Structures are given as structure tokens and as C-alpha cells.
Amino acid sequence: MSAAPIPMTPEPCDYRTQCESVRARFDKLKAREVALKVENLGKVFRNADGGETVALRGIDLVTHRREFLCVVGPSGCGKSTFVRILAGLETKTSGTVSVGGVPVSGPGADRGMVFQGYTLFPWLTVKRNVAFGLEENGESRHVAEREALQWLALIGLERFADAYPHQLSGGMKQRVAIARALAMRPRILLMDEPFSALDAQSRARMQAYLIEIWRKIDITIVFITHDLDEAVTLADRILVLKAHPGEVDELIEVPVPRPRHPGQMLTPEFRATRTRLDALIHPAEAEADGPADLGSLDMVTRMASVGDEVE
């Protein structure tokens, strides 16, 4: 898992220094029109006992068209709530969210969503799952299915057009879910830890798929994850939230050049960014879980025979 602290050799590289091509990319990205604008967003949950929990407070964010934004944070920082508010599935307590200049109120076809769990409709074939959103938005079944086949071709699952979801692997299901969300031509694709249920190999493959899709389609992606390597691998910028209450900790511009490939994980930019993310997120987690430093491991009482050593 990504949570294992990697002993870092002192790096001369600062995560804020960007090489020429990366800086040029960011300049170009920021020159594009605003896709998503979040201002002073707040969310307060009312508890059953009458108390209140502040899940999000004062979130400000601007993303531009075709940006890949990752959102990370310790557990309980409200990153899932954040993306659900963007999707319109959760109400906000304060602030505004607008997509392409239009304020968000409730779910809409301009924002596609891919969930952590598998949400394909089990009673529909893969093709009809992808066609679902198109049909809901007024396309005839025939047109919708033809278009669905094109999306399936894009994700390389044409062969499974007539299969049912339960016949697919986890990674394939999430690919279909992505195609289903994209088929409605949303401006923004919201993804709530979409690969966290997959094994490590499938996850790496899915990341590559997603980057490939993102390169080919005019789409802005907001991607929630708890896997910091995944965030650095995918994102243009990483929004780091802190917990209790959920507030913006930092908005990091990832200095790793594109196109990305697995070999970059050892480059100084990648490791510097990763170190910074660890520094932002893990102290908070260690606090929440109690003391976890190596010294405290001596507290475990020895119960094996002396001389019966394993190390």
C-alpha cells in the first residue's frame, strides 16, 4: 500500500520547482476557460443527537477545462462529501458551485460520476448500461445503443456489449462505468475512489486507461483517491484537504512531466511531491490512530521461546 512510509534520502528537488515544459503546460492549462468553480463551499451535517459536524468549510477551487484534478486527504476530511456535492447528490450548507458558469443545483447530465462501488445496472447488458444515460436524455433506443457501441469500442470492450455486468471483472466493470458516464458528454467527470476496490495490477492498468481516455476526450476530471502515488501519477493538480473540519490544506501543482509512465515514480519530482503529500496527510493520521512510532513496538510482550528467533 501507498501508506508505507518510504525512507527518503535528502532530495535537492523542491516539489514547487517546475521544469520548463511543465510550467508551459500549466500556463496553457490556466489560460483555458474555467470548467468548475467552487467558492466558500461549506457543509454541516446535523447529527441524530442534535449536534452538528462541520464536514467542509470554506473550500475555494477553480479548475480549467481538460484539467485532471485529484483530491486527497486523511480519512474523514470530507473528500467524498465534496465530490457528492459537486455531483448534486448532497446539498451544500453554504457557498456556490458552478460548472461552466452555471450554478449547480441537483444532479445533472453536465457532470458524470463514477462511484467507488460497482453501480452498473445488473439487469441491463453492458451495451444498454452505456446507453442508459443517452436514453434518459431523450435519445431513441436505437441511436443510444449505436452510440454506446462506439463508447465501448473506445474502452476496448466491444466484445462484451451483450454480456451482463456480473460476467465482467472488477476492472472491466469500472471501465464500463466510465464509458457510461462519458456517453452523456459531461463537462466534468467526477470519480470517487473508483479503483480502490481493484487489486494493484488492475489499478495500474486502469490508471493508464483513464489517462488515455482523458487525453482523447475533452473532459475535466475530478478524481478522489486515498492512494497518494495514484494522485501524483494521474493529476495535474492535487487538492489536499485536512480533516475536522474539511478545509483546503494546499493545492499542489504536480511537477512531473507528461506523458506519465510508471518509471517516473523514482524521479526527484515525483518523490518530492510524494514526500510533501505524506507530510501533509500522515501526521494527522498518526495523531488519530495513537502513537505508531517504532519505539512503541517494544510494548508487545514476548511470548515465543528464547532461541526460537525468526530474525
Next chain:
Amino acid sequence: MRARPLPPPTDDAAPAAPALLPPVAGAAAPVGRARHSRSQSWIGVARPLPPRRRLALTLLSFLLPLGLWAAISYIPILWHPLVEVTNPGEVAWMEPGMRVPKAAFAEEVAAASSAGTEAPAGRPANPVYLPAPHEVAVALWTTLTAAPPQRDAIWLPASLWHSIQIIFWGFTISSIFGVPLGVLCGAQPTIARLTEPVIEFVRYLPAPAFGALMVAILGIYDGPKIAIIVIGTFFQQVLVIANTTRRVDPLLIEAALTMGSRNLRLIRRVVVPAVLPQLYRDQRILLGWAWTYLIVAELIGTTSGITFFITQQARYQHFDNVYAAILVIGFIGIATDIALALLGRRLFPYARSEA
């Protein structure tokens, strides 16, 4: 609900968590506790049985009670509390075929021998309400194939057909209103709160209590019977279907919302298909309840239907026919259920474990 598939298990071979040991400082404690693994647990995660064993156990579940019945019927020492008189001898009050208690019979035999008159003869027998399996089998065959000997008696197939029609109409009418209302209650909390409390109250009012009222309103023919089945089924149906609908995976609804589904379209395209396999199973169970209410409904003074057949035959003390009729209801019930289950498997191929 459908279980969400988990990622392929990777740690199947991982050893079970070690048992907690008491702290034994420095001692050469044996690791693990042998006595925990000495006997297999009877209860665990239920796994499907192998098919042959399944079949064998299914047959056994029918054969065991049948065997018990046969044993009580054919082995005199097990029960047989009466004596069936074959020859009354000179006892005035006895007739051939009469069943008398053993003690009374023995008294008469003793009295006859001391008086020197002809003693009655008989053989051990069970009470008339417990006929032997072969008698019921014969009765089953004759009631199904031959017209009854009594002039005013009704024929079993005719009464059965009549009852099936009543069930059909009662259950259909109830479902036409109950299923949509149940789904609506399950999908919309406001509607649910507005209707369910009163339905919860009404369902405790015993349906048969409405019998006289229904006769007054609907006359004496099939109307009140159908009405009682509707009353007995409808209120349960709304609550059961609403609860099933509430168990729909909320993620499916949210996914549909993000794709623009709204209101009735959302119900039709997502909620109903998502709960349909389970809803179908609910309907199968509710159909079973409808049969129970049929018997109640038919007790209202009428001269048709399976219950009338049963009460009439019981009045004639033809208990073999009574058992035959009860068995026929059982056969029809289980055959319907198996047929519906098989149909469900065809209808919902994606819900393998449910329909």
C-alpha cells in the same frame, strides 16, 4: 440484495489469526491451541450441498414423515387405541365396522365369556380421523377421477377449480393496487409515512372478521370470498413490497440520478428492475398466504370450493377424502411455487442467487 463482488481473494492460504495466549514469560509455550481444532463446528458459513446429497435430503424430508405415518398406521403396538369390531357377537350395541375403546371391548369380551354368550371379535385400529396412507392414496385417486357417491356431494376437481379461480382473482386484484403502492412507499418516504402507519394498523384487523360485512355488501356468492383474500393479502403486500423496495442499492439510484433519471421514470427504469427479482419472490410468498385466507374465506356459508368439500367430507366422517383434499392443496401449492421459481430463474438470469 445482490452482494457486490469482491476483488479476487489473495490471502486464502493465510493462516487463521493465532489464538491469544496468556503471557508466559520465557516459558517454552506450545504455540496455538490444539483443543480448538479438535472437533469440527456444526454451524459455520452455510455452503451449498453437493447435488446428490441435496436430492437425497429432499426425498428424505418427505419420506420421514410418511414413514412415521405408515409406522403408526400399520404397526399395531405403536398406537392403535381402539378395536374395530368385525363380529359383534351377541353384544347388542356393537355393529361391524364400529370402533370402540380397547377397555370397553375387553369388558364386553369378559362379560360374554362369563355369561357364556358369543364374544365379539375385532382387530386393533386407529381412530377414524387417522386413516392409513394407502386409504388416503385410494381416496385421492377416487375423488379425483370418480363422481362422489352422495347425491348432494360435490366433486373434488370442480371445487378445486372454483377455489383456484377465487385465489387468482383475489391475488390479482390485491396485486394491482398493492404492488404499485408498495413500490411507491418504498421509494418515497413522505408517501410511506402517510400510508404505512394506517396500513400497519389495518393489517392487524383479522380479515375473517370482515366476512359478515363483505357478505352484506357483496352478496353471498364469490364476491365476499375474493374480498377477504384481497383484504388479507393487500395490507401485508404493501408493507412487504415497500420494505423490499427500501432495500434497493442506493448507489444504483444515485448513478441513475447523475445520468438524468427523475421521478416516475427513475422508478420504472431503475427502482423496479433493481428490486424485481426480490419482489417476485415476495409475491410467491404472498401467494402462499392467499391460500391460507382462501380456507378462511370459504368458511362463510357457501356450497362450493375446496373448504366446503373438506367440511362436507368430514361431516360424513370420510377422513380419507379430507386428507386427500388437503394433500391436493399442498401439491398445487408446491407445484405452483416450483413453477414460479423456475420461471423466475429464466426471467432474472442476472440475479442468480435470488429468484
